[in-house]
Amino acid sequence: MVQMSANTIVTPRCSVVCGLKDEWRRNLSNGRDAVAVVLGTGRPFLCSYGGRTAYFAGHRSIARRRNLRAQFGWLFGGQDRGSKSDASCEHSESVNEDILMFFFELDLGTRVQYALNLEQYDVAQQLRNKLTEVESEIIKLRESKRGFSSKSEAQDMAIKILRLRADLQNAIESENYSLAAELRDKISKLEAKSVEASVRALAYENAQFAFRLGQKVNHKRFGYRGVICGMDPVCCESKSWMDVANVDKLTRGSDQPFYQVLVDMHDNPNLLVAYVPEENLLTPEEKDTDRFDHPYASFLFYGTDASGDFIPIKQLRDKYNQPRHELPYDPLDQDDGDGKDA
Structure with missing residues (x-):
């Protein structure tokens, strides 16, 4: 279990403060660009961004799944361009947990390197131990996702087939032909299932994906603006979540890409992150360079490009094995005076 001590984890524009409610105001930065997430011990915890304040309800342990409750709400009003009550069906606690775990991994790695630079080797070792625990939890969460199981299932079946073949050979050598016939039937059935599992894993x-990391999107039904910060080849949520989100009523069902989407706080201040099927997302008809506010944007993206989309950090691209997006070459952007004689 990962236990975060009562201290502040800081990056250039983002910090995580672990402690009791009384420490909130004392530990939070007053800067307009500061981001802080305060984890409480079984009490609500706070997130502050650009002078605004939000609250979560959760526990101090971030490692035990479902202990981290992503009940999120801003303590200020916002323009409601979408339908907040309906959009809440796509809210995902597991997606929020996944993003926060990614942040902890990034921040602990930064703190380890900082401690090494200062030759604080004892501190670096303690942080590295925490980092190892967080990384182990991230691997477990990733492998528990729907789709990843197909790959491990295929591998398990392949091992079982090898064992059965060895038993078959022993049965033949001992002239136990009835047992050999039974083992052949088992191997035949298991091979068929193994092929199916391998096909599913390969498809996964x-x-x-129709959309890329950092791309601004609009929701077809609820109308809010969002930014892609993660993606899965199929819906990786639980059956209970899929029932609430009416995934079975989707045209393409659950076997289509699903995206982790940061929701503009001005569009829907009560929806932190959404888990959205590909068929419910649209690319804006025109270039979207309007301001987009979200407390997670500062540690997931470097900033925005000329088209208004966000530029994902390298670690986020590596997580999803996505290439860097390059804007199309526009010769009009070049200085007309380049290459001319003085």
Whole structure:
């Protein structure tokens, strides 16, 4: 279990403060660009961004799944361009947990390197131990996702087939032909299932996505603006979540890409992150360079490009094995005077 001590984890524009409610105001930065997430011990914890304040309800342990409750709400009003009550069906606690765990991993790695630079080797070792625990939890969460199980299932079946073949050979050598016939039937059935599992795993790994990391999108039904910060080849949520979100009523069902989407706080101040099927997302008809506010944007993205989309940090691209997006070459952007004689 990962236990975060009562201290502040800081990056250039983002900090995580672990402690009791009384420490909130004392530990939070007053800067307009500061981001702080305060984890309490079984009490609500706070997030402050750009002078605004939000609260979560959760526990101090971030490692035990479902202890981290992503009940989120801003303590200020916002323009409601979408339908907040309906959009809440796509809210995902597991997605919020996944993003926060990614942040902890990034921040602990930074703190380890900082301690090493200062030759604080004892501190670096303690932080590295915490980092190892967080990384182990991230691997477990990733492997528990729907789709990843197909790959491990295929591997398990392959091992079982090898064992059965060895038993078959022993049965033949001992002239136990009835047992050999029974083992052949088991091997035949298991091989068919193994092929199916391998096909599912291959489809999971080779999925094609219509949207990319950092891209601004609009929701077809609820109208809010969002930014893609994660993606899965299929819906990786629980059956209970899929029932609430009416995934079975989707045109493409659950076997389509689902995206982790940061929701503009001005569009829907009560929806922190959404888990959205590909068929419910649209690319803006025109270039979207309007301001987009969200407390997670500062540690997931470097900033925005010329088209208004966000530029994902390298670690986020590595997490989803996505290439860097390059804007199309526009010769009009070049200085007309380049290459001319003085």
